Amino acid sequence: MTDGVDFSDIQRRMDGAINAFKHDLASLRTGRASANLLDPIQVQAYGSAMPITQVATVSVPEPRMISVSVWDKQMVGAVDRAIRESNLGFNPIVDGTNLRIPLPELNEQRRKELVKIAHQYCENAKVAVRHVRRDAMEVAKKAEKDGTISQDDARVQSDRVQKMTDETISSVDSLLADKEAEIMQV
Structure with missing residues (x-):
């Protein structure tokens, strides 16, 4: 053969x-917060769609909270909009260049x-x-x-x-x- x-x-x-x-x-949400939850999100940045991880740092400071630290101050609005429009049911709280995303109970x-x-x-x-x-x-x-x-x-x-x-x-x-x-x- x-x-x-x-x-x-x-x-x-x-x-x-x-x-x-x-x-x-991994990008599907369960009971706990995970940085992978935001992986499918594409941000309109610099004239093209980019994964959120290429414009910000995603971390999980608490079990029910995701923190997104945007690198470029001008991109905060675009990241916020991308998260809200992602159909994941998240409502970020903007705090300067950081976004906090509380995860409600499913x-x-x-x-x-x-x-x-x-x-x-x-x-x-x-x-x-x-x-x-x-x-x-x-x-x-x-x-x-x-x-x-x-x-x-x-x-x-x-x-x-x-x-x-x-x-x-x-x-x-x-x-x-x-x-x-x-x-x-x-």
Whole structure:
């Protein structure tokens, strides 16, 4: 089996989908404050959209408070606006070049909305994994069609790719279940 599917590349791409999913989940709010909650926010700065971490320092001084220290005094309004318009439900308090974001207690409805968002992230991760599987299956079929590998080798490679896909999707599901339990915990 010299030709055909490059399993190390397939594993790397599937691991990339899992890492992206973990990053998305980290940005979802649970009962405690986290600097990662502001990761998805893009600030209109200097004529382009930039991640908030490129215009300010985000820290968590208390369990229910996020502090954003803006580096450029002129960017405070843009950062404040970006946080308010982010659909995260935050209302920052501006204090000079610092913004304090108190985190209110999550109610049941908001928890359910966050779980729905987590399910959307999960589905996006599964779609990414399935795309990797599709690409690998096409490589195996093409190698078989070109005659570089036998039909049996192509079937073995396809089975191995499917097994990798199943393992990756089950780990995505377990990450989702953990995050869902964390969100729903009162």
